[in-house]
Amino acid sequence: MLRVQGLEAGYGAAQVLFGVDLAVGDGEVVSLMGRNGMGKTTTVRAVMGLVPPTAGRIEVQGQDLTAAPPFRVAQAGLGLVPEGRQVFPTLTVDENLVATAASRHGQRRWTRETVYALFPRLAERKRHLGQHLSGGEQQMLAIGRALMTNPRLLVLDEATEGLAPLIRVEIWQCLAGLKAEGLAILVIDKHLDALLALADRHVVIEKGRVVWAGTSLAFREDSSIVERHLHV
Numbered sequence: 041m042l043r044v045q046g047l048e049a050g051y052g053a054a055q056v057l058f059g060v061d062l063a064v065g066d067g068e069v070v071s072l073m074g075r076n077g078m079g080k081t082t083t084v085r086a087v088m089g090l091v092p093p094t095a096g097r098i099e100v101q102g103q104d105l106t107a108a109p110p111f112r113v114a115q116a117g118l119g120l121v122p123e124g125r126q127v128f129p130t131l132t133v134d135e136n137l138v139a140t141a142a143s144r145h146g147q148r149r150w151t152r153e154t155v156y157a158l159f160p161r162l163a164e165r166k167r168h169l170g171q172h173l174s175g176g177e178q179q180m181l182a183i184g185r186a187l188m189t190n191p192r193l194l195v196l197d198e199a200t201e202g203l204a205p206l207i208r209v210e211i212w213q214c215l216a217g218l219k220a221e222g223l224a225i226l227v228i229d230k231h232l233d234a235l236l237a238l239a240d241r242h243v244v245i246e247k248g249r250v251v252w253a254g255t256s257l258a259f260r261e262d263s264s265i266v267e268r269h270l271h272v
């Protein structure tokens with residue numbers, strides 16, 4: 041589905057990524073882990089066409105999308121739930137969903153109706169403005185908005201950051217349901233147990249380089265990974 045090889049990127053003179061390799065197979069869930077400031081968001085932004093790569097290659101289903109503009113990446117089937125959610129504050133829930141609606145490659149799995157079925161709470165709030173939603177509702181809306189593009193790969197940058205425990209559980213259950221449907225997911229989050237339960241494989245980065253990659257089983261067997269690469 042997605043193959044990233046030797047990705048380098050940064051902001052002006054400040055290089056942040058120094059050769060990131062990452063792949064997500066069809067229907068696979070992969071987590072991207074690393075301490076604060078290690079380059080997770082930059083990786084995701086480069087993949088989405090929001091930060092120009094300075095080296096490396098990004099392929100989606102065999103198609104070269106290195107340095108492609110964001111709309112082409114979306115057309116290729118990548119849907120982003122961005123860090124900080126970024127819902128449109130002065131649009132209603134309903135309008136936020138309509139704003140990204142697209143039926144790609146004949147796929148019409150996701151419409152407002154099916155998003156509301158996934159998140160009944162959003163249906164109750166459909167005429168409320170984005171800025172008046174709780175954090176949990178905003179995250180549901182951000183996920184719904186990404187689903188409205190009918191993606192093949194859903195990319196979540198901080199899936200549950202700042203959310204109350206009960207809402208977090210709801211988000212993880214929703215992602216498990218999407219995985220069961222066969223949607224591929226690339227997820228960033230700080231809750232290790234939830235990531236190990238959901239994702240098939242994990243990629244750990246440090247200072248813009250991959251320092252570990254493997255399955256949940258391999259992760260659990262190497263108790264030093266957390267200490268070496270994730271603990272603050």
Ligand SMILES: Nc1ncnc2c1ncn2[C@@H]1O[C@H](COP(=O)(O)OP(=O)(O)OP(=O)(O)O)[C@@H](O)[C@H]1O
Pocket residue numbers: 051054056074075076077078079080081082083123
């Ligand atoms: N717009 C920007 N301009 C300049 N430097 C930036 C910008 N965004 C991020 N950086 C820097 O790039 C590095 C990587 O940041 P990035 O946001 O990719 O990290 P992250 O792993 O997502 O961190 P976090 O866990 O805090 O979200 C950091 O040193 C950060 O300060």
Ligand SMILES: [Mg+2]
Pocket residue numbers: 080081082123197
């Ligand atoms: Mg980040």
